[in-house]
Amino acid sequence: MSRHRVIFDVTITHLTSRLKQSSIAALGVTFGIGTFITLMSFMTGLNELLDGLILNRTPHVRIYNEITPSDEQPVALSEAFEDAVNLIHSVKPKGSQERVHNALPMMARLADDPRVLGIAPQVKAPVFYLAGNIELNGIVSGIQPFDEKRLFNFGDYVTEGTPDDLAKNRNGILLGAGVATKMSLELGDRIQLSTARGVLVPLKVVGIFQSGLAEVDNIQSYVNISMAQQMLGEGTAYITDIQVKLHDIENAVPMAEEIRRNFKASAVDIKAANAQFETGTSIRNLITYAVSITLLIVAGFGIYNILNMLIYEKMNDIAILKATGFSGDDVRNIFIGQAMVIGIVGGLLGLLIGLVMSIMINQTPFETEALPTIKTFPVNFDWRFYLFGIVFALVSTFLAGYLPARKARKIDPVEIIRGQ
Amino acid sequence: MSTPILKATEIDKHFYKPVDFHVLKDINFEIEKGEFVSIMGKSGCGKSTLLYILSTMDTDYTGSLFLGGRNVTGLHQRELAKIRNAQIGFVFQFHYLLAEFTVLDNVMLPARKLGAKTDAQIRKDAMDKLELLGIASEAHKRANMISGGQKQRVAIARALINEPLIIMGDEPTGNLDSKNSENVFNIFTDLSKEKGLSLLVVTHDEDFAEKTDRIIRMEDGRIISHGRDEA
Ligand SMILES: Nc1ncnc2c1ncn2[C@@H]1O[C@H](COP(=O)(O)OP(=O)(O)O)[C@@H](O)[C@H]1O
Ligand SMILES: [Mg+2]
Secondary structure, eight states: OHHHHHHHHHHHHHHHHTHHHHHHHHHHHHHHHHHHHHHHHHHHHHHHHHHIIIIITSOSEEEEOOOOOOSSOGGGGOGGGTTSOOOOOSOOOOSSOOSOTTHHHHHHHHHHOTTEEEEEEEEEEEEEEEETTEEEEEEEEEEOHHHHHHHHOGGGGEEESOHHHHHHOTTEEEEEHHHHHHTTOOTTOEEEEEETTOOEEEEEEEEEEOOSOHHHHTTEEEEEHHHHHHHHTOOTTOOSEEEEEESSGGGHHHHHHHHHHHHOOEEEEHHHHTHHHHHHHHHHHHHHHHHHHHHHHHHHHHHHHHHHHHHHHTHHHHHHHHHTTOOHHHHHHHHHHHHHHHHHHHHHHHHHHHHHHHHHHHHSBOOBTTBTTOOBOOOOOOHHHHHHHHHHHHHHHHHHHHHHHHHHHHOOHHHHHHHO | OOOOSEEEEEEEEEEOSSSOEEEEEEEEEEEOTTOEEEEEEOTTSSHHHHHHHHTTSOOOOEEEEEETTEEOTTOOHHHHHHHHHHHEEEEOSSOOOOTTSBHHHHHHHHHHHHTOSOHHHHHHHHHHHHHHTTOGGGTTSBGGGSOHHHHHHHHHHHHHTTOOSEEEEESTTTTSOHHHHHHHHHHHHHHHHHHOOEEEEEOSOHHHHHTSSEEEEEETTEEEEOSSSOO
16 A cells, blocks of 8 residues: 555655645646636526516427418319319418318327426407506407416516416406506406407406517517407407427427328427527537537647646656656656646646536526516536546546647656766 | 565666676675665676665566566566656666756655656655655755755655665765765665665665664675675
């Protein structure tokens, strides 16, 4: 044991005798690792937040009915004109086509699909908001509040009241923040909705929601799905949108494709809807990694430099050690040991700094209109960053130490002794 | 006759840079156990070069070197390091100590590398050696805080710590005043007479050499006299 201890003792003595340089080298690592962890935690926290802002509330597949004119016109079915060339001008789509055909059986089929996490139907209708003598254009969506909350984090955007309040109150309405402001409406106030066909429905404001997107908040509001169906004078089979959430987002594209083929309905997948969004996330990740790794590499060069210098200063020691029976490997291990001690001390300190910085950022107030439920900067406390940080610190300091140490291993003691 | 402690046969060495230079020519000699041998010769005749070969630090030569009867020529570096550690004590002209370690640590270092004893035993042995050389009082000072004469005695204590077969010295008194030289010389004779240690010491000091068992004289890379009647 003494044999290894003595090598370690020399390692430590060399380090402590050059405490200033050793500390600077270690601080380089600390800075690199600390910044890496802080950057990664903060950036991925922000990414997750932004992902949440759009992706979490976007259905993986949305099924609706695109309003298009029929491909087949009635004249084509008539035997009388079978051999004729039929020219029809100004073809227009048929009315009341917003509904998804056969929505209920389709939903039953989807609910049984093992890839599906859940489905939430909606009934959308254009309306006028009426309160006092103000009249405002808007869209009301009939929803199942529990499903919206469970699948699309709906609760995160309800700033006053809760989705449950809507579920409990059949005559309730959740108003967009913009609508509420424009009409000076508060919780508990009454509002009237008028449908395109002129049906008037009185409702009670049970909540305000804020999506963060002004153009949505200025027109959108939510009621219970049965209320929406009733307003339109339709039955429970009337559904305009089916939102599907999957277990694995990767299934979205094939699933949408299947639905289009099997159900003759329009289906859009999240990737098609948000292609530009994913690019943004991966570029932000790339930049974070690039900056962090650059910092760590700079720290590695620092260690390399300092060790090279140290070995130059310790030529005499190396010669003495070799002359008194330490092997080249022993000498190499002494210097690798110095690099590793610098790496371990600097790295652990870096983890600590990273953690402290992350906690500080996480407690910094950050309030924005766009993100009503966020009060402080988002930070992603992921243990994998810390693991990666310490592993990188050890690997890079090992490499930075290995090259100079190999040089020390080869130093010929005779040359040093003769040189005196 | 018993096997010699050290035996060199037909050792030749060239330096190829800057030009081919035949520095050691057909070196043959032996050292018996307990012998105190000095090497003399003009500066530049190859004494140091020979000593580096004999101490196994320099392996770039032809011929054979035997230590304690074992041919060590061509052994792996790792093996040679072990031999230097366990069987050879080296004392240089300049006091080669690890400056940041204490005197005691310096003496203990080769024994801790050998790892044959516990640290406590090694510490005791090292103190004994320092006592023997009259510098026990300096044991806990840092090596760069003591005088030149004291440093050389620490180096001798370090050379002794693993009870080597032979101690080699390259002008170990060359850097000391006459009083300290005398002192170091007396230590060597005591070690030779009382402990039966073998010693091979390069020196320029004729008085010093006269008092050793025999003088090997070198000239231009050759041994011209073995200091024995029959040689
Ligand atoms: N590395 C080397 N390269 C070339 N010549 C050398 C080298 N080392 C020593 N010499 C030469 O070899 C000769 C012997 O050197 P050395 O053994 O140091 O002599 P001594 O110790 O007897 O004074 C000298 O002429 C010296 O200049
Ligand atoms: Mg010399």
